[in-house]
Amino acid sequence: MSGGQNAPYITPSLKFRGMDKRLIFCVLLVMLSGRFVGTYAQITGNTTTIPASSITPTAENTTTSHSNISATPASSTTATAGNTTTSHSNISATPASSMTPGSSVPSASTQFASVSPNTTVLTLETNITNAECGTQQLCVAEPSKCDPSVTGSCFFLAAKQQSGRNFNFDLSGDSDGYIAATLTGGVGEGDPTYVCAKSKGQVKFFSTILLNNSVLSISELNVNSVKGKIKGKTIQCSFLATVPEPKTRATTLGIGVSTGEYNDTNDSLGAPASVIKVSAVDLANPKSNVTNEITNTTTPAPTGNIATTVAPLGALIPELSTTITRQDCGSSKLCAAEPSKCDPAAGDSCYFLSAKQQSGQIYNFELSGQSEGYVAAGLSTSEIETGTHTTYICANDNGTVRFFVGTIVNLEINIKASQNSSNERGKVNGNKIQCTFSADLPDNSVRAANYALSVSSGSYDAQSLKLGKPKFQLLTRRANLSDPTANLTNLLNNATTNYAPSLLTSTPSFLPALLVTVCMLAFTA
Template identity: 45%
Template sequence: MDKYRLLLGVLFVTLSWSCMQTYAQNVTSNPTSPLPNGTMTGANGTMTGANSTLPGGNGTAPGGNATTPGTNGTGQGENNLTTPAVTTPTPAPLAPNTSVETLPTTVSRTECGTTQLCAAEPSSCDPSTGSSCFFLGAQKKDGNNFEFALSGESDGYIAASVLSPFNNKEVTYICANDNNVVKFFGAILESGQLTMTNLSANSVKGKVNGKKIQCTFLATVPDTRIPAAKRARRATDVTLSVSTGAYNASSGTLGTPTTAVRAAVADLANSNATVVNEIANSTNTSTTPAPGANVTTPGANATTPGANNLTTPAVTTPTPAPLAPNTSVDTLATTVNRTECGLTQLCAAEPSSCDPATGSSCFFLGAQKKDGNNFEFALSGESDGYIAASVLSPFNNKEVTYICANNDNVVKFFGAILENGKLNITNVSANSVKGKVNGKKIQCRFLATVPDTRFPAARRARRATGVTLSVSNGTYNATSDSLGTPTTAIRAVVADLASPNATVVNEITNSTNTTTAPTTAPTTTVGSLQTDISSSGCGTDKLCASEPSSCNPAAGGTCSFLSAKLKSGQIYSFELSGLSDGYIASAVSSDSTAGNGDSTYVCANNNGVVKFITATYNSNSLTETALNVTSGSTYGKINGKQIQCTFEATLPDTTTRAATYSMIIINGTYDPTTNAFGTPLVLLRTNLVNLSDPSANTTNLVSGVAPHYHPLMQALLVTIAILVLPIFGH
């Protein structure tokens, strides 16, 4: 028995040594040796107080800054001290404080181009006047701290957003009208949704005057409170936005923002930059005007001498008037298509894959903003009579309807109000109609004002937000000019008709039209993943599947891990980790069968860096295929054989419209030279689960997957088994 005790003792010592070695590898020693005041090493040291002790053999003699050898003597150096170089510390990020004081002044553009970078819509906007416009000014204070001045009109809130190129989040500062006083919020704007959070912002001042909301505040840019793949040291290459939205003072809820200004800014601290509003293509030149002609000096209303001695008045761009009704129809020279879907055009279709440029039988509606509240619509569908597009405003119960009828093989255009299933012909704000008929296919294009100001409403909508789009068809009698009852093929609520990359869900068939611009190439730019993927948040914040089930990829080891988290609509964020000399990949299957045309996202080892490729998984092969992956969302890293990557993707529909998929992990060989994939090996395939439910139970249905153990642990387990068996034998 004693010999077994000895062997067990050796075993426990070995285990203890292994644990201590692991601990030592993960602990970084940072011994800090505080230096007592007055300690000097070498010829020039810093002395505190009248009499300081100088260790070592070099003391400073009183008087003339000469270094004399000595043995730890005390120097009297009132004036014989060497002053160290003073380094001004970078000001710390601002502490969050959402309290709001009354703004005693009016936001203005006085400092634009001198100390303040300005963005406005229209570009001539002066927020100190009574004009209706949007304005944002940014003035650098110290370090990365800026003072912002925000002004705009809204019944709810106005907001300023700053998007850093190092993540895909917009840090958003919100000033809301809370019963005629300003309430301040911090939030992250992501995929059109505002998520409240604390931001490095304070010193807020605000006021409300009718619909005009104005506020000033200090904020740290970039905000170090928000995690990023790569921390930006300065506020460069940012995107500024100004938006508005609804606010419910009772519940404290914020509506979806509508963007009025959006502009890329090379350097936020550069006050005289030229800012171009991408929404309206207007330019805000905040350069200070040159002296000379057309400069008005303050004082007794005198104009300084210049070339022409004229004062140039501010130019206000008027909002385009509603369109005049005109039902005449020209021949449509081209074919309606979906080329601009997700780029400049919002699209709704049934089926969702409908391309009206082909010969297929389907229904399609595209909407592209032109100017003001005027839109160009493209309509296509099949009918023996007519096809129609309807727009329902939330401020009344009427659907303004645009009808393209087959009138003896040419298009005839009608305007109507659809109410209680009946079409009542009337003039609508639409013109520039073009159309053609080919067999049963009717196609037309036209301009229309949305919302149409020709129709009374309980409350006038200023923009085309919160509308419902419909596409329908019906019979038409060319002799009597009568229209039959419409049959609806598409009906979808749209948050903002001017947003081309919105996700549109057809309520009739529960099919989704994702109009985000499709990926044009299977490969995607991959950023550097700065942190390890981990199992933290599994079951609460994200749905996880792994082999073995206890896998935490942040702890190393040989395991496979996949997580999914719903972002919005059908957009999900994924985390993938596993071991391979070639590639690892995640796939989603709507029928729980691996390799049945599954959308697959591949992270390959391309000579030590991650290459991200989208593909279709069929049988035992991968074929590169363009899939909807959110631009700028892909990050990856390689550590030995471990490959990790994160990305966001829009998933295809399932037959039930629930987000039900089987989660799959595969790996295989990869040839960087030929871009060839080896035969996939399935490591994990789960039961069908709802990806939007973090608490869903996942089970690996792949049989014969051996659990992974650390080699040292395997050896120790074998040793324990050998020792324990003889002991029990006694």
């Protein structure tokens, strides 16, 4: 060669060998990026959009007052003369001179002195019973023949005339918040409502008026001699009150019993859920038959020496204001469903049960299913239908939910008088029944919280409160309820419910295309 130094010649084979290495490297990068670029997510069967109703703040999941209290309540343990709300006219005695033209002259029995307000709560030393019902007390109960002195679910109100419009009241019921007695049909604004709330193991008393059937407003009422006690879930209290002047006959008023949530941090009272409603009854006549218009059941006036103890047969529970969904299945709650990936929030045919550990052996449960009668959640150490299952039953009782606790043994239901559940809520929408509750589970001798889950359904007679034979829709193998990632197989059809999060789920990404572009630029450099 002549004319100066030429660049060294590189053979084509060597050049392409270097390109091959770079090409292989780029291909590997693209493949790996397509495999590993992703995000932690649950399986597609668990990504349904949550209905708006399930995330709207409600009285069940908020701790702030919902305008149910219009004034800061005075302490129930001290009589407060300086209450900012004034006494309502519907609780004061009406002298004859103040009556409007055309009104009848009050009888001698209405000439009395109203009781002085004092809401200090003393300890109730005795149990409230139905021993004087029909003889000295007018009584109403739900269930209609339950005994408030027996452990279990029984809402009970008794009235006994002392003089004129002064009556002694006994009130009993099961609640984690409050129970209340309301008088309707009297003159004046709103309906006087006497609230007995559970506060740090003691009864706290509020005198209120009920406005528009939903708002409890603190008001000074003529009520005193308040006594109360707490035993488990049962709240019992007694008090003396001057009832409002009836709009019609001398002592004919409506009565009601309700329950609701109570926040003892700010003394807020949730909206009341009625369990007993009677439009008109003579409070002074203990022999009256009283019909609960919510359930259309009658508490008969007892005859002779009664006080028969009747085992409690379930209780109407407050309404569930949210919708049960499969959100959080596999991450914070263990879920079982039939069909295996159905959505209880949207499906027309979906039997669903979830369990979420609250603390120790206390678990929160969600139950949903279709039935004209009832749906039931079951827990068992056996994995057969004919075994023994602890069961929590939610029945459609004329559009509201009645809650039972019992056992299913060899396909027969046995209702228990006592129960280990709390915070029960339920609702009915067509033939779909949904309810939530908490339960304190016994330690399993083999492994704590190691149970088979089941969902069953059956018929229900709201008049007799009779539950039909259960039909199992779902029965799983035993699983650790505290492990939300457990796979559950329905032993009835071998379908597996798996809501456990998948480790890596591929998602669209621009990274592979970007890497290809970089590689191509490297070759052309």
